[in-house]
Amino acid sequence: xxxxxxxxxxxxxxxxxxxxxxxxxxxxxxxxxxxxxxxxxxxxxxxxxxxxxxxxxxxxxxxxxxxxxxxxxxxxxxxxxxxxxxxxxxxxxxxxxxxxxxxxxxxxxxxxxxxxxxxxxxxxxxxxxxxxxxxxxxxxxxxxxxxxxxxxxxxxxxxxxxxxxxxxxxxxxxxxxxxxxxxxxxxxxxxxxxxxxxxxxxxxxxxxxxxxxxxxxxxxxxxxxxxxxxxxxxxxxxxxxxxxxxxxxxxxxxxxxxxxxxxxxxxxxxxxxxxxxxxxxxxxxxxxxxxxxxxxxxxxxxxxxxxxxxxxxxxxxxxxxxxxxxxxxxxxxxxxxxxxxxxxxxxxxxxxxxxxxxxxxxxxxxxxxxxxxxxxxxxxxxxxxxxxxxxxxxxxxxxxxxxxxxxxxxxxxxxxxxxxxxxxxxxxxxxxxxxxxxxxxxxxxxxxxxxxxxxxxxxxxxxx
Amino acid sequence: xxxxxxxxxxxxxxxxxxxxxxxxxxxxxxxxxxxxxxxxxxxxxxxxxxxxxxxxxxxxxxxxxxxxxxxxxxxxxxxxxxxxxxxxxxxxxxxxxxxxxxx
Numbered sequence: 265x266x267x268x269x270x271x272x273x274x275x276x277x278x279x280x281x282x283x284x285x286x287x288x289x290x291x292x293x294x295x296x297x298x299x300x301x302x303x304x305x306x307x308x309x310x311x312x313x314x315x316x317x318x319x320x321x322x323x324x325x326x327x328x329x330x331x332x333x334x335x336x337x338x339x340x341x342x343x344x345x346x347x348x349x350x351x352x353x354x355x356x357x358x359x360x361x362x363x364x365x366x367x368x369x370x371x372x373x374x375x376x377x378x379x380x381x382x383x384x385x386x387x388x389x390x391x392x393x394x395x396x397x398x399x400x401x402x403x404x405x406x407x408x409x410x411x412x413x414x415x416x417x418x419x420x421x422x423x424x425x426x427x428x429x430x431x432x433x434x435x436x437x438x439x440x441x442x443x444x445x446x447x448x449x450x451x452x453x454x455x456x457x458x459x460x461x462x463x464x465x466x467x468x469x470x471x472x473x474x475x476x477x478x479x480x481x482x483x484x485x486x487x488x489x490x491x492x493x494x495x496x497x498x499x500x501x502x503x504x505x506x507x508x509x510x511x512x513x514x515x516x517x518x519x520x521x522x523x524x525x526x527x528x529x530x531x532x533x534x535x536x537x538x539x540x541x542x543x544x545x546x547x548x549x550x551x552x553x554x555x556x557x558x559x560x561x562x563x564x565x566x567x568x569x570x571x572x573x574x575x576x577x578x579x580x581x582x583x584x585x586x587x588x589x590x591x592x593x594x595x596x597x598x599x600x601x602x603x604x605x606x607x608x609x610x611x612x613x614x615x616x617x618x619x620x621x622x623x624x625x626x627x628x629x630x631x632x633x634x635x636x637x638x639x640x641x642x643x644x645x646x647x648x649x650x651x652x653x654x655x656x657x658x659x660x661x662x663x664x665x666x667x668x669x670x671x672x673x674x675x676x677x678x679x680x681x682x683x684x685x686x687x688x689x690x691x692x693x694x695x696x697x698x699x700x701x702x703x704x705x706x707x708x709x710x711x712x713x714x715x716x717x718x719x720x721x722x723x724x725x726x727x728x
Numbered sequence: 729x730x731x732x733x734x735x736x737x738x739x740x741x742x743x744x745x746x747x748x749x750x751x752x753x754x755x756x757x758x759x760x761x762x763x764x765x766x767x768x769x770x771x772x773x774x775x776x777x778x779x780x781x782x783x784x785x786x787x788x789x790x791x792x793x794x795x796x797x798x799x800x801x802x803x804x805x806x807x808x809x810x811x812x813x814x815x816x817x818x819x820x821x822x823x824x825x826x827x828x829x830x831x
Binding site: 306308313318319320321322323324328390391400401402403404405406408409412413414417418419420421422423444445446504505523524534644647648649650680681682685686716717719721 | 732733734735736737738739740741742757758759760763766767770771772775777778779780781782783784785786787788789790791792793795802803808810
């Protein structure tokens, strides 16, 4: 049944934020229904992060760039290219606020507004990080960064690279570097093989994906890359740049020389716009993260807002395509357009399999909460403003900060220009641990507009 | 200074001349400013909080660790800015006298 409050008298104004797998499938779905969606993309070219496209003058093949995902990447790109002329595409454009049914964007130095009847947020994710002593040294990058350097710029982040963290991206990026001929000094996984055995039952729900993971590992072994599980990273050492990674494994301490580190512990959703739109959030205990609440098709708690892809819930690229289509179909249904119930049922069923697999991944490669809690007092937790874990602990107890936003006001952790994207996960763990509270009890950093820094020179469209 | 990034493919592109700290150098068409700088230097800037040099972190426009300056005083995010001929970037902020940014 259409929601009468949502059915506009003229052609509905549909806006999508993001042009990765979720945003592209949502756009395609609206076009098939005869609508002309507006697509706002922070990227200079469509594709998002995992299927990020190289600049136009680069010549590497899909097989070189995307490996086992080449056909998938090609299909997503081709779908978007076919939409040319049927959508209003705004690349290189930042969506920086949502208020009262209007999306605010910054494009080419101009601040513009996009009123909408339906807004699909397909905002994607960034790496989930926790601080390790020395992680601000030049040469230390996120896993996503290491992958972007390779895919979008044909560069390695260094000559000899250690990959550190946990989760599927750790092995994928290590494999991509090894395959490209870069010296991978070691792969250091904080998870142990035990968890991976326990999670096999869940991960068998997607045998092809499980097989890919095993293939990546086999290739690393074949190239004689040292892969260590159950690692406790101790320090990224160096003076003016990365020189070595020191870690503990199997009761002994080791140090591996390198000039670059790629690190990451799964992903975290970009949820600021959903927050600014006043969507309700729920705590996902499996992941230890908050996410905007959505029904099985992606409807948020606020009418007219739909959530898709990793920005809604970290389920990966294949699931993002499904959820992009589901969210658009949900929006169409609410707008009074006919939608095939059989297809909805099929998409929901496929999405459930994705959820089962992801639960398995979370068990196989758990977020190392203890590592975050035990970050030493002198380690910089805030990269933006060089604030230490000790300062946060002091605010938690000495100044009595009961939750993250108060701690932010007192310490500025989360107030710097990354707006909590890279310190937020660990800050929550440290605050909860110091105050002997649950992670859910210390809350989450509220989204603030603009969601990324805007230029002081930004002009209002049509203004003077 | 030693280069941090290593080019592993796609080196057959048109050269684009830019200036880094007043020194003329050749980048390649399609390079981001971050790549143009880090394929010849080890860092992009100094942290304003005295904890040493920085060279970017996320490369996807999220962490804002790669802000540099243009010689006319604007800030730019090196990982999402593509090089253009004649561009002039600085690894240190220009003198305060340049504030406010000339129109």
